Amino acid sequence: MPCKNCSSSPVIQLTNSNIKLCKSCFIRYFEKKAFKTIHQFNLIDKKDKITVAISGGKDSLSVLNLLNKLAEKRMDIKLTAILIDEGIKGYRNETIKDAKKFCKNHNIKLNIYSFKDGFGFTLDEMKNKLKAKPCSVCGVFRRYLINKKARELKVNKIATGHNLDDEAQAVLMNQFKNNIQVSARLGPITGIKRNPKFIPRIKPFYLLTEKEVMTYAYLNRLTGKYLECPYESESFRCDVRDFLNDFEQKYPGTKHSIISSFLEILPLLKTKYESSKIKICKSCSEPTSSEVCTACEIRKKLK
């Protein structure tokens, strides 16, 4: 079966349908859907200063590529990139090369910060010092550093490469661990009106699948490598991901249904759980929901 639009040779069959598209029609479809998501959820306002949180992997370079196309047309938008080097040997040092190359080629300012500078240790070193799973420590410190540095850089939005698969996984993970209140912080745009110290985060790929983002990255030659974090196999997320992929295979549309259902209840969750007052961490003055933020608590254990 040829490309649905132009009869050229197809490169992908779209998730959840019988439609096949060629390279240029797929890229057009993909970008149109991402721009529609930006419009639908009002992710970008006039004169926004956006930094894209990149790792150098396929998802984040794809979103940087997309927003760079937008910024080239809309001169009111300022675009930069931010990268957190967690210090994972054989992995992050590799993806940083792709990130630097992309930013240099597209003339985008890239700001790099490391766990080593910010917290005194690389993630590899922390893993040996702490008994906690590296993924939970990494997530806390990465979010902390991105938010703090983005604020110092005076940007007003942080864009991430989270896709539909990531979000569906997060929804189920919170449900399976009885952390529904954490789901109130999910959605295509988060952190709006919470606290001036929180920089809102936007997810232009909210309605695009992992497979679609991967294809977009590949067709645009955004990265030559498809590395996986060496710690990933240790996480609960992987089991949820594998289950969701199996179910999607047998019941196409499952992931989209999870997200559609979630978007129905998200406003209710935000009303119920996001009204709780944000405090300021006694130790570091960053925003937190308790007296001392989680990052400072982990830092104490590291000493």
Place this chain on the structure above:
Amino acid sequence: MPCKNCSSSPVIQLTNSNIKLCKSCFIRYFEKKAFKTIHQFNLIDKKDKITVAISGGKDSLSVLNLLNKLAEKRMDIKLTAILIDEGIKGYRNETIKDAKKFCKNHNIKLNIYSFKDGFGFTLDEMKNKLKAKPCSVCGVFRRYLINKKARELKVNKIATGHNLDDEAQAVLMNQFKNNIQVSARLGPITGIKRNPKFIPRIKPFYLLTEKEVMTYAYLNRLTGKYLECPYESESFRCDVRDFLNDFEQKYPGTKHSIISSFLEILPLLKTKYESSKIKICKSCSEPTSSEVCTACEIRKKLK
């Protein structure tokens, strides 16, 4: 390891803990938990007239056994049983025997109604006439007939044997099919204040697992058979059930977490989706959310 309470020989290790219990301690634990659920969610009021919807299987005979113990102590409560004979050869005719035997032994009035009398065909016959899956047709007709007959019998509550596993499966199924509004009709007590034509339904086993209910039925010798409906393997529910069992095995507490999370959002769902006005079916005058109820629509197809 002996029984935690009395050091007798144990019969079960409780779900989601290391506690083992002997026969009499388990039965005490089980009934206490069910009575606590009744109290916690205010399932039973003074002078309630309750009919237990039974199939003759382990779940429904267990709940009938439990409520019969309650009715023996609380003379203000009137207890009867209702059974719908769908007409599934080699299955329902077998479980009806157990239902009749139990009700006769415990002096409980049992009212039996059939699909054949109510709709003109047995489920086996409907399966050949319709292209729809038997489970969806069966569910619609069973709920329809139970509600209508319960109202005619002038009871004000219908008790069912739904357990924690059933409910966790239903929550996920609705989510995976983007039917979150249907989940508004779940919960330990449903149909309250919706419409006088809807008889409220209560689930005393809401917080007890499938394994616990099965053990209770076995220890009380409520049924000698553990038959499965011959149509069950054709259902989406089975895949969700198998997945949940695998996940519970690897991550104990998953099912309880799904239910706890669900109970957090249930009041929000009820507010959002249950406010829509209930209509009266143009064809049969039973309550419905559309012009004509689903049962009448299927009936039309059967002609």
